[in-house]
Amino acid sequence: MATNKIPTKIYLSEDELPKYWYNLRADMKEKHEPFLNPVTLKPCTAADLEPVFCKDLVEQELNQTDRYIEIPEGIREFYKAYRPSSLTRAYFLEKKLGTPAEIYYKFEGNNTSGSHKLNSAVAQVYYAKKEGLTSLTTETGAGQWGTALAMACAFYGLDLNVYMVKVSSQQKPYRKAVMQTYGANVIPSPSDTTEAGRKILAEHPDTGGSLGCAISEAIEVALHKDKCRYVLGSVLDHVLLHQSIIGLESKIAMDKYGIKPDIIIGCAGGGSNLGGLIAPFMADKINGKSDAKFIAVEPASCPSLTRGKFAYDFGDTGKTTPLMRMYTLGCEFMPSPSHAGGLRYHGMSPVLSKLYHDGYMEARAVEQTSIFKAATEFARCEGILPAPESAHAIRVAMDEAIKCRETGEKKVILFGLTGTGYFDMTSYMSYLDGKMTDYVPTDADLQKGFDALPDIPQNKNI
Amino acid sequence: MATNKIPTKIYLSEDELPKYWYNLRADMKEKHEPFLNPVTLKPCTAADLEPVFCKDLVEQELNQTDRYIEIPEGIREFYKAYRPSSLTRAYFLEKKLGTPAEIYYKFEGNNTSGSHKLNSAVAQVYYAKKEGLTSLTTETGAGQWGTALAMACAFYGLDLNVYMVKVSSQQKPYRKAVMQTYGANVIPSPSDTTEAGRKILAEHPDTGGSLGCAISEAIEVALHKDKCRYVLGSVLDHVLLHQSIIGLESKIAMDKYGIKPDIIIGCAGGGSNLGGLIAPFMADKINGKSDAKFIAVEPASCPSLTRGKFAYDFGDTGKTTPLMRMYTLGCEFMPSPSHAGGLRYHGMSPVLSKLYHDGYMEARAVEQTSIFKAATEFARCEGILPAPESAHAIRVAMDEAIKCRETGEKKVILFGLTGTGYFDMTSYMSYLDGKMTDYVPTDADLQKGFDALPDIPQNKNI
Numbered sequence: 001m002a003t004n005k006i007p008t009k010i011y012l013s014e015d016e017l018p019k020y021w022y023n024l025r026a027d028m029k030e031k032h033e034p035f036l037n038p039v040t041l042k043p044c045t046a047a048d049l050e051p052v053f054c055k056d057l058v059e060q061e062l063n064q065t066d067r068y069i070e071i072p073e074g075i076r077e078f079y080k081a082y083r084p085s086s087l088t089r090a091y092f093l094e095k096k097l098g099t100p101a102e103i104y105y106k107f108e109g110n111n112t113s114g115s116h117k118l119n120s121a122v123a124q125v126y127y128a129k130k131e132g133l134t135s136l137t138t139e140t141g142a143g144q145w146g147t148a149l150a151m152a153c154a155f156y157g158l159d160l161n162v163y164m165v166k167v168s169s170q171q172k173p174y175r176k177a178v179m180q181t182y183g184a185n186v187i188p189s190p191s192d193t194t195e196a197g198r199k200i201l202a203e204h205p206d207t208g209g210s211l212g213c214a215i216s217e218a219i220e221v222a223l224h225k226d227k228c229r230y231v232l233g234s235v236l237d238h239v240l241l242h243q244s245i246i247g248l249e250s251k252i253a254m255d256k257y258g259i260k261p262d263i264i265i266g267c268a269g270g271g272s273n274l275g276g277l278i279a280p281f282m283a284d285k286i287n288g289k290s291d292a293k294f295i296a297v298e299p300a301s302c303p304s305l306t307r308g309k310f311a312y313d314f315g316d317t318g319k320t321t322p323l324m325r326m327y328t329l330g331c332e333f334m335p336s337p338s339h340a341g342g343l344r345y346h347g348m349s350p351v352l353s354k355l356y357h358d359g360y361m362e363a364r365a366v367e368q369t370s371i372f373k374a375a376t377e378f379a380r381c382e383g384i385l386p387a388p389e390s391a392h393a394i395r396v397a398m399d400e401a402i403k404c405r406e407t408g409e410k411k412v413i414l415f416g417l418t419g420t421g422y423f424d425m426t427s428y429m430s431y432l433d434g435k436m437t438d439y440v441p442t443d444a445d446l447q448k449g450f451d452a453l454p455d456i457p458q459n460k461n462i
Numbered sequence: 463m464a465t466n467k468i469p470t471k472i473y474l475s476e477d478e479l480p481k482y483w484y485n486l487r488a489d490m491k492e493k494h495e496p497f498l499n500p501v502t503l504k505p506c507t508a509a510d511l512e513p514v515f516c517k518d519l520v521e522q523e524l525n526q527t528d529r530y531i532e533i534p535e536g537i538r539e540f541y542k543a544y545r546p547s548s549l550t551r552a553y554f555l556e557k558k559l560g561t562p563a564e565i566y567y568k569f570e571g572n573n574t575s576g577s578h579k580l581n582s583a584v585a586q587v588y589y590a591k592k593e594g595l596t597s598l599t600t601e602t603g604a605g606q607w608g609t610a611l612a613m614a615c616a617f618y619g620l621d622l623n624v625y626m627v628k629v630s631s632q633q634k635p636y637r638k639a640v641m642q643t644y645g646a647n648v649i650p651s652p653s654d655t656t657e658a659g660r661k662i663l664a665e666h667p668d669t670g671g672s673l674g675c676a677i678s679e680a681i682e683v684a685l686h687k688d689k690c691r692y693v694l695g696s697v698l699d700h701v702l703l704h705q706s707i708i709g710l711e712s713k714i715a716m717d718k719y720g721i722k723p724d725i726i727i728g729c730a731g732g733g734s735n736l737g738g739l740i741a742p743f744m745a746d747k748i749n750g751k752s753d754a755k756f757i758a759v760e761p762a763s764c765p766s767l768t769r770g771k772f773a774y775d776f777g778d779t780g781k782t783t784p785l786m787r788m789y790t791l792g793c794e795f796m797p798s799p800s801h802a803g804g805l806r807y808h809g810m811s812p813v814l815s816k817l818y819h820d821g822y823m824e825a826r827a828v829e830q831t832s833i834f835k836a837a838t839e840f841a842r843c844e845g846i847l848p849a850p851e852s853a854h855a856i857r858v859a860m861d862e863a864i865k866c867r868e869t870g871e872k873k874v875i876l877f878g879l880t881g882t883g884y885f886d887m888t889s890y891m892s893y894l895d896g897k898m899t900d901y902v903p904t905d906a907d908l909q910k911g912f913d914a915l916p917d918i919p920q921n922k923n924i
Contacts, residue, residue, distance in 0.1 A: 007476040008542040014469040080470040081554065081845050092543065092617070110572050112847040112882070154842035155554070174887035181838055181847060181890050376643055380616035383543050385574040385643060420574070422884040425636035428643050 006102075008091060010253040012084040018248040019076065020068035021241050024279040025351060027286050031064050032354040033458075035322040036312060041456055044322045052222055052230050056127040060238035069241065071123075072130075078122045078155060082111040083245070087253040092381040094401070101404035103397060104259070105417040106250045106277065107384065112178070113148035115342075115387065115419030116273045117233050120242035121148035124231045125156045134227045135159035139189065139214030141168055142341030143175030144387075144419060145233030150182035163189040163217045167208030168341070175423050189214040196220050196318070211344075212317020212331070219320055234270025235315060235324075235349050243276025250414065251280045261292055263400055265415040267392035268296040268305065268363070269342050271349030277416040278361075285360060294361040295400075296352065297392040299371075300440045302335035304328055304348045305356055305363035307446060311453050311462040313347060323454060326353040330449025336439040338368050339427035340388040346449070364396055367438040371395045372431035375421070387419040388427055468564075470553060472715040474546040480710040481538065482530040483703050486741040487813060489748050493526050494816035495920075497784040498774060503918055506784045514684055514692050518589040522700035531703065533585075534592075540584045540617060544573040545707070549715040554843040556863070563866035565859060566721070567879040568712045568739065569846065574640070575610035577804075577849065577881030578735045579695050582704035583610035586693045587618045596689045597621035601651065601676030603630055604803030605637035606849075606881060607695035612644035625651040625679045629670030630803070637885050651676040658682050658780070673806075674779020674793070681782055696732025697777060697786075697811050705738025712876065713742045723754055725862055727877040729854035730758040730767065730825070731804050733811030739878040740823075747822060756823040757862075758814065759854040761833075762902045764797040766790055766810045767818055767825035769908060773915050773924040775809060785916060788815040792911030798901040800830055801889035802850040808911070826858055829900040833857045834893035837883070849881040850889055 025031055034043035049058045060069065071079070090103040108116035128136055136158055140146030146162040153160040162179055166188040169176050176186050189209045190197040196216040200207060207213075222230035233239065254261065264281055266274035274296055284290035296305055304327045313328040315321035328347040329335075335344040348356075355361045368388070375391035377398070378384070386394060397415040404411050421428065430436045453459055487493055496505035511520045522531065533541070552565040570578035590598055598620055602608030608624040615622040624641055628650040631638050638648050651671045652659035658678040662669060669675075684692035695701065716723065726743055728736035736758055746752035758767055766789045775790040777783035790809040791797075797806040810818075817823045830850070837853035839860070840846070848856060859877040866873050883890065892898045915921055 009476075011473045011475075013473075014471075077553075081550075088543075091539075112841065112845055114884075151842075151845055155845070173891075174884075177887040177891045177894070178847060178884075180894055181841055181887075183842060379574065379643055380613075380645060383574055383613055383617070385640060422576075422636075422640075425639040425643075429635070429639045432639070432642055 006089050006257050006259070008089050010087045010257065012249060012253055014080060016252055017076070017079070017084055018071065018245060018252070020070055022244040022248055022279050023063065023066055023069055023241055024244070024282060025064040025237065026067040027283045028354065029286060030354065030358065032350040033325040035324050036458070038314070038323050048322065052219060054124070054127045054131050054133065054229050056130065057124060057238045060241055061236055072126060075123055075126045079245070082118065084249050085110055087250055090382055093378060096381045097398065097401050097405060099401040099405040100408060100410045101401040102410065102412045103401055104414045106246055106414070107417045108246060109384070109417065109420035113144060113151050114422060115144040115148065116243060116246060116276070117145045117148035118151060119245050119276070120233060120239045120272065121152040123242040125149065125152040125158055128229060129156045129158060132227065133158065133229055135161065135225065136229060136231050137161045137163070137218040137221045138231050138233070139163045139211060139218045141165050141211045141344070143168065143172055143423065144342060146179050146184070147175065149231065150179040150184035153184065154182040160184040161221060162186045163191070163214040165189055165209040165211055165214050172423060189217050191217065193217070194220045210317060215316040216318035216320055234272040235347065237351055239272045240275035240349060240351055243272045244279040246273065246276040246416065247279040247281060250277065259412060260290070261414040262411040263293045263295065263413045265295045265297060265393045265396050265413065267343060267389050267416070267418060268298050268348065268352065269345045269389065271352040273416050273418045275349050275352050282355065282360065295396055296356065296361055296363040297396045298363060298365050299338050299340055299343050299392065300365040300367045300438065301338045302329065302344050303365040304346060306365045309450055309453065309462050310353060310357050312456060312458045313453055315347060324350050326350045327356065329446060330452045332452040333449030338439070339424065339430070340368065340392065342389040343392065366392055366395050367440070369431065369436050369438055372428065372436060374398050376431070384417065385421045386417060387421045388424055390418045393417065468551050468719050468721070470551055472549045472719065474711060474715055476542060478714055479538070479541070479546055480533065480707060480714070482532055484706040484710055484741050485525065485528055485531055485703055486706070486744060487526040487699065488529040489745045490816065491748060492816065492820065494812040495787040497786050498920070500776070500785050510784065514681060516586070516589045516593050516595065516691050518592065519586060519700045522703055523698055534588060537585050537588045541707070544580065546711050547572060549712055552844055555840060558843045559860065559863050559867060561863040561867040562870060562872045563863040564872065564874045565863055566876045568708055568876070569879045570708060571846070571849070571879065571882035575606060575613050576884060577606040577610065578705060578708060578738070579607045579610035580613060581707050581738070582695060582701045582734065583614040585704040587611065587614040587620055590691060591618045591620060594689065595620065595691055597623065597687065598691060598693050599623045599625070599680040599683045600693050600695070601625045601673060601680045603627050603673045603806070605630065605634055605885065606804060608641050608646070609637065611693065612641040612646035615646065616644040622646040623683060624648045625653070625676040627651060627671040627673055627676050634885060651679050653679060655679070656682045672779060677778040678780035678782055696734040697809065699813055701734045702737035702811060702813055705734045706741040708735065708738040708878065709741040709743060712739065721874060722752070723876040724873040725755045725757065725875045727757045727759060727855045727858050727875065729805060729851050729878070729880060730760050730810065730814065731807045731851065733814040735878050735880045737811050737814050744817065744822065757858055758818065758823055758825040759858045760825060760827050761800055761802055761805050761854065762827040762829045762900065763800045764791065764806050765827040766808060768827045771912055771915065771924050772815060772819050774918060774920045775915055777809060786812050788812045789818065791908060792914045794914040795911030800901070801886065801892070802830065802854065804851040805854065828854055828857050829902070831893065831898050831900055834890065834898060836860050838893070846879065847883050848879060849883045850886050852880040855879065
């Protein structure tokens with residue numbers, strides 16, 4: 001190992017850092033279908049989106065042609081406080097597995113938010129500030145997005161209301177405390193601060209809430225409050241654009257040492273981490289310069305890519321968003337309460353859905369006891385205690401490396417390690433105590449979700 | 463800022479990393495007084511220490527002359543997985559304070575143990591493995607040391623029994639879970655696994671335990687179990703030696719850019735972080751090459767340097783260790799339950815005590831509401847959520863920077879940011895809710911501790 005030319009961690013200097021985000025849509029042979037206004041069923045325009053989102057973000061959302069979009073100086077300054085993230089050669093894991101494969105991981109957990117979510121939070125708050133807004137609203141489930149946004153709002157001086165799924169705010173009081181430390185106002189949802197919340201409370205006074213309900217509350221506030229907008233941490237194209245910083249840094253670092261990944265792996269909930277990690281590598285594949293394999297890893301309990309339909313659907317349970325064509329389990333599908341809260345989403349980024357549909361990407365579903373086994377093994381040799389979400393990627397990276405051990409192939413594997421598991425210790429305890437169980441929905445469970453897909457002409461042939 | 467030549471984070475490449483620890487004692491004009499065998503009151507020999515500690519560590523402990531001690535390849539390999547730690551220019555904090563001072567911090571929280579403790583844990587477990595030991599014992603209070611040691615034991619394949627103060631194991635179940643994830647056996651202390659524990663349980667069945675009791679249990683097991691030794695995470699000279707990696711990396715990074723610190727600040731509990739950070743800079747001061755100022759920051763609730771006696775005392779409440787001459791509040795002193803558990807120690811590293819006594823270092827005591835105020839301000843502009851212990855150094859760094867704002871001096875300030883506060887959110891909640899109070903012991907409180915100092919000839923003139 002000592003004589004190997006590739007260091008354990010490949011860092012970039014400040015002047016090697018990307019100055020542009022990369023917009024993968026510009027290189028896609030076919031773009032994903034347009035978002036539809038749910039009332040008119042016509043493609044969404046900027047005017048449809050601007051009451052909810054910042055103007056610059058709407059422009060980025062609808063921009064399918066510009067390959068590179070400059071990262072404003074004010075965002076790059078913030079990025080420098082915690083980026084570049086390290087690209088690590090997993091020498092210890094390779095040794096433990098006895099594999100001839102080379103394994104690399106891009107670790108996005110080295111900031112207080114604990115995950116990659118900060119990359120887009122910084123950008124979104126920067127543009128909100130630029131537009132003269134004074135506050136933002138959002139929802140959070142597991143809490144990583146809310147934490148990242150709270151950090152960014154503290155930095156740029158905007159107020160933030162976070163609607164946190166009530167049951168999560170009770171189960172994760174420390175997550176809530178981190179957001180409050182950064183100055184955010186955290187409101188357990190459903191709440192009596194919105195009509196949507198009051199309606200649900202009247203009908204179900206004891207409900208623990210849901211992400212769908214929290215989204216509805218956050219959007220309602222943004223629509224009615226002056227100089228306030230709503231922000232979202234995944235799924236949308238502009239979020240993937242911001243997350244391209246992950247892939248760009250990875251590629252610059254690997255190019256420095258002439259490393260070409262054969263397999264690129266990421267966990268996929270809404271898709272922002274995976275979309276960002278693969279972006280520049282996927283461009284090479286689309287343009288015939290690489291035959292790398294891309295693998296999205298999702299929980300078996302919420303298998304949107306592996307068992308979902310490629311259909312137009314709402315982004316939220318409350319059916320308030322534009323319709324997006326994506327792999328979906330139906331916006332009424334209620335995934336079982338797994339330990340990877342960040343991956344419990346019924347749909348999938350339209351960009352990733354399109355790439356998967358067109359055969360550029362594979363997908364695998366894995367069960368949670370298997371991902372906690374991988375997480376624990378990884379922690380014991382590489383030292384980082386991963387978030388359950390991130391451990392999905394670790395699981396498949398280990399599986400692929402074990403295959404190489406069997407075939408003798410020296411494949412180069414890159415995976416995204418999206419964050420740390422410090423706030424997920426109850427899940428680890430459940431695994432260590434042998435109390436964790438797996439859950440895979442039956443076909444009948446899934447059919448209920450599909451039956452509730454929007455009955456619109458565009459969904460006729462799914 | 464963009465035109466400033468000093469990057470936000472200064473990283474070192476793998477070939478710039480230190481290959482030797484630096485032994486500050488070799489440069490000290492006067493060494494600290496020898497440890498005494500508490501029975502004979504004669505200086506401790508290797509034979510006195512080896513039943514409890516690994517041989518290599520005993521050798522390092524007693525080595526006051528070799529300036530540089532090689533870091534074995536097997537330790538450097540592990541260091542590469544999480545080192546170098548970043549040296550960050552706190553541009554955002556400087557701007558917020560409006561100070562002409564330059565502020566730098568060396569951040570040791572970027573590893574799963576969450577603190578600098580890993581630097582010595584790795585070394586101690588490596589030597590234990592080399593000696594053919596199969597297991598280790600230790601105690602932990604706040605949990606950072608236990609976590610670091612659990613990681614290192616997982617890596618090198620040794621069994622570990624951690625005696626965790628019972629009240630801490632109840633208050634911090636997630637800390638316990640992290641150690642268990644790394645495979646450690648965590649035993650709430652007092653326990654029925656040792657004579658010392660059974661004795662205390664018989665007398666005080668409802669006790670929440672104490673660090674002193676946990677140390678006694680851990681040492682008892684090490685003395686009676688085959689191929690087992692006890693390890694300690696602070697205070698001792700060999701621990702400071704390992705922690706010199708912090709200061710060495712800082713100095714190499716600063717030298718690259720021609721930066722000379724005027725003030726170097728660290729929090730001080732047992733002293734390992736501060737001793738490591740200052741080591742190479744202090745050498746320059748001792749040798750007349752620098753007139754930098756060094757400031758140890760301790761909690762006002764446990765003020766060993768600022769209000770303690772420079773006397774021979776036991777390292778533990780159970781009075782089982784050798785006697786060390788150090789600043790101490792008396793080993794029977796019970797600090798109030800502050801939120802910086804890692805600084806609640808009655809004594810101070812003999813090396814640091816000697817430097818302080820000889821006028822090479824200053825000390826300040828700060829109150830906890832003031833340190834949480836600094837921690838929150840720091841988090842909101844620099845993004846890192848610090849451990850309460852680390853926030854002691856932040857507090858004084860900010861105070862010094864504010865003085866510069868008033869005088870217009872462009873001083874260069876370096877402080878050690880020892881770790882993250884992810885497992886301290888209840889403390890932050892207490893601060894945010896306005897429920898945190900300060901506690902400063904009265905002179906009468908302290909006198910009780912001094913009255914219980916060992917009545918030996920060496921303590922006659924204190």
